[in-house]
Structure formats: C-alpha cells, structure tokens
Amino acid sequence: MSEQKEGNHQDYSADNIQVLEGLEAVRKRPAMYIGDIGVKGLHHLIWEVVDNSIDEALGGYCDTIHVAVNVDNSVTVEDNGRGIPTDMHIKEKKSALEVVMTVLHAGGKFDKDTYKVSGGLHGVGVSCVNALSTDLKATVHRNGKVFEQEYKIGVPQYPVREIGVTDKRGTIIHFKPDDSIFTHTEFKFETIATRLREMSFLNAGIRIFLKDFRELEDDGSPRSEEFYSEGGLVEFVQYLDVSKEKIIEYPIYIESEKGNVPVQVAMSYNSSYSENVVSYVNTINTYEGGTHVSGFRMALTRTLKSYADKSGMLDKLKLEVSGDDFREGLTAVISVKVQEPQFEGQTKTKLGNSDVQGAVNSAVSETLQSWLEEHPKEAKIIVGKVVLAAQARHAARKAREMVQRKSVLGGGGLPGKLADCANSDPTVCELYLVEGDSAGGSAKQGRDRDFQAILPLKGKILNVEKAHEHKIYDNEEIKNILTALGVRFGTLTNDKELDMSSLRYHKIVIMTDADIDGSHIRTLILTLFFRYMRPLIENGYVYIAQPPLYLLKKGKDERYCWNEEERKRLTREMAGEGKEDSVNIQRYKGLGEMNPEQLWSTTMDPNTRTLKQVTIESAAEADHLFSMLMGDEVAPRREFIEKNAKYAKIDT
Numbered sequence: 001m002s003e004q005k006e007g008n009h010q011d012y013s014a015d016n017i018q019v020l021e022g023l024e025a026v027r028k029r030p031a032m033y034i035g036d037i038g039v040k041g042l043h044h045l046i047w048e049v050v051d052n053s054i055d056e057a058l059g060g061y062c063d064t065i066h067v068a069v070n071v072d073n074s075v076t077v078e079d080n081g082r083g084i085p086t087d088m089h090i091k092e093k094k095s096a097l098e099v100v101m102t103v104l105h106a107g108g109k110f111d112k113d114t115y116k117v118s119g120g121l122h123g124v125g126v127s128c129v130n131a132l133s134t135d136l137k138a139t140v141h142r143n144g145k146v147f148e149q150e151y152k153i154g155v156p157q158y159p160v161r162e163i164g165v166t167d168k169r170g171t172i173i174h175f176k177p178d179d180s181i182f183t184h185t186e187f188k189f190e191t192i193a194t195r196l197r198e199m200s201f202l203n204a205g206i207r208i209f210l211k212d213f214r215e216l217e218d219d220g221s222p223r224s225e226e227f228y229s230e231g232g233l234v235e236f237v238q239y240l241d242v243s244k245e246k247i248i249e250y251p252i253y254i255e256s257e258k259g260n261v262p263v264q265v266a267m268s269y270n271s272s273y274s275e276n277v278v279s280y281v282n283t284i285n286t287y288e289g290g291t292h293v294s295g296f297r298m299a300l301t302r303t304l305k306s307y308a309d310k311s312g313m314l315d316k317l318k319l320e321v322s323g324d325d326f327r328e329g330l331t332a333v334i335s336v337k338v339q340e341p342q343f344e345g346q347t348k349t350k351l352g353n354s355d356v357q358g359a360v361n362s363a364v365s366e367t368l369q370s371w372l373e374e375h376p377k378e379a380k381i382i383v384g385k386v387v388l389a390a391q392a393r394h395a396a397r398k399a400r401e402m403v404q405r406k407s408v409l410g411g412g413g414l415p416g417k418l419a420d421c422a423n424s425d426p427t428v429c430e431l432y433l434v435e436g437d438s439a440g441g442s443a444k445q446g447r448d449r450d451f452q453a454i455l456p457l458k459g460k461i462l463n464v465e466k467a468h469e470h471k472i473y474d475n476e477e478i479k480n481i482l483t484a485l486g487v488r489f490g491t492l493t494n495d496k497e498l499d500m501s502s503l504r505y506h507k508i509v510i511m512t513d514a515d516i517d518g519s520h521i522r523t524l525i526l527t528l529f530f531r532y533m534r535p536l537i538e539n540g541y542v543y544i545a546q547p548p549l550y551l552l553k554k555g556k557d558e559r560y561c562w563n564e565e566e567r568k569r570l571t572r573e574m575a576g577e578g579k580e581d582s583v584n585i586q587r588y589k590g591l592g593e594m595n596p597e598q599l600w601s602t603t604m605d606p607n608t609r610t611l612k613q614v615t616i617e618s619a620a621e622a623d624h625l626f627s628m629l630m631g632d633e634v635a636p637r638r639e640f641i642e643k644n645a646k647y648a649k650i651d652t
Helices: 039-058 096-102 125-131 189-202 233-240 291-311 323-327 354-374 376-409 437-446 476-485 516-532 534-538 564-575 596-604 619-630 634-647
Strands: 064-069 075-079 133-142 145-152 161-165 170-177 207-216 222-227 252-258 261-269 276-281 330-336 430-435 452-457 507-511 542-545 550-554 557-561 584-587 611-613
Touching: 039 064, 039 075, 039 125, 039 170, 039 189, 064 189, 096 125, 096 133, 096 145, 125 133, 125 170, 189 207, 189 222, 189 233, 189 619, 233 261, 233 276, 233 330, 233 619, 252 354, 261 291, 261 354, 261 376, 276 291, 276 619, 291 323, 291 330, 291 354, 291 376, 323 376, 330 354, 354 376, 376 476, 430 437, 430 476, 430 516, 437 452, 437 596, 452 476, 476 516, 507 516, 516 534, 516 542, 516 619, 550 564, 557 564
Parallel strands: 064 207, 276 330, 430 452, 430 507, 507 542
Antiparallel strands: 064 075, 075 170, 133 145, 133 170, 145 161, 207 222, 252 261, 261 330, 542 611, 550 557, 550 584
C-alpha cells in the first residue's frame, strides 16, 4: 500500500488555482479539446477525471480510485485524495471548486508547488468534461465537511454548498455525457479496463476498482475488475509478454533521475520477431513516441553494440547490424516524469522536450552497461538474438526486393484474382478482401465497379505472429494483398518502414463469413496489418464489413438482422398477432449464400451498409491480445476465452 501524505491542507487552497481563460469554446469545437466526438473522445472524458485522481496519487495524497459505469451510461469517479479546494477564489470571487469545474485552464497544475508533475497539464480536463455533460455533480469531502455543486452543460445550478460532516476525504465526480455532442454514447468496459490496468502498472501501490452496472454477474453484482500492481513496470512487461517465450528470465529494470527528469524503464527479450515499445509521460500514453523513446533507442543500440563488439560476438558476422536488429523481440515500457512537457496537441501523443532525450539516453546507458557486465550469460543470449535478427533482416530484404522487382517488371503486376475498380483516385477507392472464391464471385457481380475492387482470398493466410518476416513474401495470399494495395517496405532510413506513397485504396474492407473460420481469417489479416502495416490502421484505412446474420421472410415482407436481439424483435413485429413460427428465419453461415444483389444491398452499398473502422485504442493491449490469440502459448488463450465468453456479443 502506498504511503499517503496527510500534511497541512492549507498548502493546497484556492490561491493555488490559476485562471487562464473561459469555457465558451468547448461545446462549439469539442474535438479541439478531447480529440474527437466518437468513441475515443467519449472515453477521453473518463481519462480526464481519472487523471486528476492520479495526480493526487503522484503527490502521495491518494491510494484508492473507484470508477463506475452506471445503468444510464453515466460515470462516477471517486478518489481518497485531498479533495478539490472549496474556499473562495480571491480573483474570481467564487468557490475554487466552481472555478475548477467551469473555467478552462483553471487548476492546481499550473502551480509548481501544488503538483510537481501532472498528467492533465493543459488544465482543460474536468471543466471540459463538465461542458460536454448534460449533468455533472461534484461532491467534495474536505477538512471534515462535505460540499457539493451540480451543473447542466457546464452551468452551475446553485453556489457550492456545505451538506454535512465527514471523516472521509476526496472527490466524487458523477457525469452524464451529452448525447447531442457525441456520435457514440456507449462506454466500453474493455476500453476502460485497459486504461485503468495501465495506470495501475504505472503507479505501483494504487488500487483502482472498476464496476459496470450495465452487465450483471449471476449473483446480481455488477461486472467488476480490480487493478493493483506492486512490481510496477516490471509487472507491466511480464503482462505484455505473458504469451511469448522469454529468452531472459527476468526483465531488466532501470530507475534513475537525470537533470530533474525521473526515468523508469523495464525491458525484456522474447523469441518473437516484433518490437513492442510502449511509452508514457506523466502516465499519459505517448503512442507516437517522442524524445524519450529516441533517447532509449539510441542508448540501447549503442550500449548493446559496444558490448557485442568487445565480446567478439559480431566478428564472424559479415552483415551490418542495424538498430532494428537490437530491438527484435524486445518488449519495453518507458515512463518519464517531466515538470513542463511539450506535447503535440491536447491529446498528448508525442513528447518534444529535447532535454528528456539526453536524460533517458544517459540513464539507460549506465544501467544497461552494468547489467550486461553482471549478467554475461543473458547478455550472450541477447547478442545471439541480435545476430539472428540481422541475418533474417538480410534474408527478408532479398525476398522483399524479389517480390517488388517482379511487381515492377510485370508492368504493374496486379494479382490475376483482383477485380480492380475503374477509378484511380485512392481517396475514393475501396478494396474488399473477401473470404473464398464463391463470396468473391458474388462481390464482383454485386459491387459498384467504379470505386470498389475485390480480391478473393483462398483459405487462411500465414499466421505472421509465428513466422519470420522473410516467410511472408513466400505466401501467395499475402503477396497478392501487398501487390494489390500498392504498398512497399523499406525506406532509406528503415528497412521495415511502410511506404504508402503508392497506396491504391483508402478503404480496405475485410469481409469474411460470420462463423469461427471467418473470425480466424479476419484475425489473421488483422495480425498482418498490425505487425507489418500498422500505419494503415493508424490512418483509419482498415475496416471490417458487417454482413447480416439473418434474413426474415413473411410473405413479401423481407428484413435483415445483424444480431440476435434484432432477430427476436423483428420476428415478433413481423408475426404481429400471429405465431412467431409464421416467420421464416434464414441463418447466413457464409457470404456465398447471398446472391450479388443481397450482398450489395446489405454489406457493400455505402448508403445502407455498416462498416466497423479498426482503431488501436492501446498499442500495448493490442500487442498483448495479438500475441495471446495468435501465439504459441495455449494457457493464456484458454483463460482469455473462458473469462470473456460470458460477455461475448455480436456487435452491431
């Protein structure tokens, strides 16, 4: 259990709250403040509130956080921190609580004496949440008293009032997102759980409880999870690598402070062929990296190469070793605390502070060098992995060049199976990756030939999770996908970087059967994209088609259903006063069962279809899931299926 600071609460008061500007713009341009108004932006509301509680934890004032999703899709976040100050703000002439809740850029985070480091450093957090909620209630337990204030779309309904006495302390924020602002209003348990799990690893000793009252267990209690980590980043690396074969017994842990920048790194090596580096600044996931990641990579490459050269292990290698080779099979978590971080935008995806690069570089170099000298057996295993990676990279380059040369020599060399579209503008063109020749035939006949291209796939493609890179260029179906897309691998600076300059389609739609085999094929394709063509996902180019599961018929009345609940409701509706068995129910097992007109109207017509865009909410969790679902280890996969089978749904 982490130690909580009691201290003198007077040192965190209204005077610490600084006001920079008002709140008017948030409802007019919400995406500027929370990223977007879809699923990501909706969940960002929770992150902003939880970040405030985490900031209290970073200061040592809080060790327990409760997050609840309520039946009406509202959210309650409660912590046992100091409680937001409620005394009068001298400049604003109102309670500091009201200032924090209603004024943009107001908060203790601009006062270095209040928070040494902080996640939500732009200070728009909870006031933004308030502006974008139909209802919000703040309850504060502080100095033995209970205070509250309620708001509607950011407007206080009454002055902050004292409602009782208490021996507790902390803040409770209860809010209901405004469904007139957000295009998606349903919170996802898995998305919230992923973020809270990360927070527990990054803040060892803090207990975080998640409850979802929308989904009940057999005993009537809400679906729940508890997150707590004693080992911090070391446990995080072990969690990420649970489905991978480790080649060193225990992760390497680095903790140091350089130039007032606390640096923590945990890293390990496994037998896989992919790199997984996850980075955080003040517990905010910087999924685009930045100076802390470049500092880590520089130190890793230089220190390992220096050790390998001294040991003579590279003497017989006739190939040049690159930075990529030192990172193959690497899993690392980097966490830095920076007083005044410079992020790119409010969503904080990339760190720009140049001094942090040197701090991380120095910290990693010193500790890793000592570790290698103290662990010669493990060091030899790591360098051996680097040598194999260099050899495999060389083989992959030759295989890749051969495939790409054939493509050029073949006059474009598009796959024979590809039914291309007439339009050549990538921004309007769509490529359907379709399971099987039968469904491919229907799709080719039913499509709009102007902008829709069809590539039928025969059988299951190679599981790239278990194969070295050069093997993917031997797989006919993968070669067809790469050639049809027009993408290439390798740039002047990076062998593995994806070159999308000749990408032929900005919508890539995976269309498979709604059965187990179809799901497996879809996951194999997604694994290929995630491991080798992740920029396609990050740019929003990858989608999953949603073919209907049922066709209901009664006389001339025909209706399609995409899930079980819809089937039950429409069956009752179509039956009317009659019996439900008067409605004929056809269950589609495969796309090939639909004729071209049906496939077009239900799944391919832009006016009526539903496409699911593939996004990466957390690269760390995505890596963990792909490794578990597609890797060699059976036990974690079985545990995942058993745990999640109850909550499995057919999404609409």
